Amino acid sequence: MSRIAAQFAKLKAQQRKALIPFITAGDPEPGITVPTMHAMVEAGASILELGVPFSDPMADGPVIQLASERALKHHVGLRDVLAMVRQFRHQDDTTPVVLMGYLNPIEVMGYEAFAAAAAEAGVDGVLTVDMPPEESAVLVEALRKHELDPIFLLAPTTGEARIKRICDQASGFVYYVSVKGITGSAALDADEVAARLDLIRSKTALPVGVGFGIKDGPSAARIAQMADAVIVGSALVKRFEALAQESDKIPVQAAAFISELRTAMDG
């Protein structure tokens, strides 16, 4: 069983939901990423989503874009991100790690070379924001060959037939983007999310994570009542921005925030 499937099975047995924090690898400097990953696991994170810095993150809002820019100041590339995962695995062989990013760095490395290197480093899933299922056959094949889960996004605008098609290609979990717009944009309509989740679940048995618009304990708790996983990105990365000049405080602060969400979700 993959680390992702094992984690969801374990949480299900405990009647808990997954908490998935997103951070950008190398933000605000490369040395802080692995300690922060461990600290967040300790505080209750179930799966870690690691952003691969990219120069042109079109689907992200200003918070995540600035995180990419901070990491790119240190020239953190895909190979460095894989090295961080490898280092993380020295101490943690169970917490799943999902890479999230844009296609071009993977395209440059080559799909097969990337999939092999990612699997060897201990990556479990890969989400490429700008690669919809229509274009992804070759990459998905390479990922599957190396037992990596291809993770796909579903949007509020994704139609029924398309939901089915996407879920059939996905494994691990699917990621429902709960609001229209870029990462870090506002307001979350819980009723609408619940209705969409019902629709998605009628098409797939995969766990469904919900991201975009989760800011604090109460919003995380609300989503945890409906979804299998709560994904938090911009609200967490904002804390990195505030601490960019004193990055040694980031692991503790990130852990405190994760712990706050975990407590609200479990409560």
Added chain:
Amino acid sequence: MSNDSRFASLLDLPDERGHFGPYGGVFASETLMEALDELRQAYEHYKHDEDFLAELDYELRHFVGRPSPVYHAKRWSEKLGGAQIWLKREDLNHTGAHKINNTVGQALLAQRMGKKRIIAETGAGQHGVATATVTARYGMECVVYMGAEDIQRQKINVYRMNVLGARVEAVSSGTRTLKDALNEAMRDWVTNVDDTFYIIGTVAGPHPYPAMVRDFQSVIGREARVQMQEMVGKLPDALVACVGGGSNAIGLFHPFLTDDEVAFYGVEGGGLGLESGQHAAPLCAGKPGVLHGNRTYLMEDKDGQITGTHSISAGLDYPGVGPEHAWLKDSGRANYVIATDDEAMAAFHELSRTEGIIPALESSHALAYAAKLAPTMEKDQVILVNLSGRGDKDIHTVARMEGIEV
């Protein structure tokens, strides 16, 4: 057009999912897929709709001022001592560049799709002005995203957009140029997808944009093909056009695709020269990759990060290029070359003084290459250069380069 052309297969592109060989496609986030599909369906429908085409034709004739003439640059040709250089005068269009051919088409499409809010990105400001112009003409709301760096370089166009009633949003992220404006416009579209139409100004982006913009710009080549036969009794031996994203070049080239005897030259922004690394020439010096919704040649580093570009001309300052150009390069149909900043500046002055036409700095790159090509050809041969825009907008840039206060 003859069907025995070596290049007949290029006519059927893109395929139904927007591919030109390995290039093009739809590399967009899931949040945009529905909107892109809606646009694709609307375009597929209206491109065959007689009322739509009749209105487009009327607007191009009476609002834009088409057809634009072809002009024999006789004195300049004589000076160069080789092939005869003709200019397709897109600079004489309303707003002074080819960009309006496409914005009229997309605005009419937006109207039919019931979208009242228009967004656009702009580099040199020409596409922004062309968009602000049509949104004023059709009574639509308009927001134009422009890199903060480009706003500095093109103040007059910024003010022109304001006069036309558009809001110009400065983009301060990344390299503060066209690519960042494009990122920001995409973000706006993702957020406001219900009532907003995104008018992309070049033949790049996710399908259907490269094909749709090409079709709207192909009026350039369709006219030129007829005009050249009328004026010189034959097709040109060579077509020359500058390539940033590549819309004026595709617009000129496409109707000549299967005229095998007509050579194509796309001229990229050579900046300070390819060896300097300071240029905007993805086709000449880049590698294939994925950016802004399509696979194409890009300027990127070893990690796949998109690198900054340099060109004296804001309209060429883009690290990617339309996917059809990528395929025209690989298939051998078109040649891609560069002109440096200095060569473009020289051509800018040369055409101004010899022919009384001040060309845009973008178009000056095409002129600079034509000036190299002409002396290698016979006097009875013909080069048609797409004079894609007029140079009034660049007067301040040129003066500043030469240390003159205007």
